[in-house]
Amino acid sequence: MKNKKTIFLILFFLTISIFALKISRIYVEANSCVGCGDCVLVCPVDAIQLIDGKAVIDANVCIECEICLKSCTYNAIRKSK
Ligand code: SF4
Numbered sequence: 001m002k003n004k005k006t007i008f009l010i011l012f013f014l015t016i017s018i019f020a021l022k023i024s025r026i027y028v029e030a031n032s033c034v035g036c037g038d039c040v041l042v043c044p045v046d047a048i049q050l051i052d053g054k055a056v057i058d059a060n061v062c063i064e065c066e067i068c069l070k071s072c073t074y075n076a077i078r079k080s081k
């Protein structure tokens, strides 16, 4: 009985952790980003900020619509598999 409770608690916390650690597949290749800000303007959920002249995507806000990916003429925004 005690073992079942322990296993349930472990599974419960693992599930919570997986949802808490949302990882976006959209990312910025910093070496290619020139800081033009075009992606910041097109993001519908304001998930992109310019930090030190480079675009940074907040994975917790990004909905992976890929609009920024198409807007970047420097091919600095990529999608991981
Ligand atoms: S559009 Fe591309 S080059 Fe311009 S800030 Fe965004 S990621 Fe950088």
Ligand code: SF4
Binding pocket: 026, 042, 043, 044, 045, 046, 047, 048, 057, 061, 062, 063, 064, 065, 066, 067, 068, 069
């Ligand atoms: S994929 Fe969409 S939501 Fe995510 S950063 Fe780009 S424009 Fe914003």
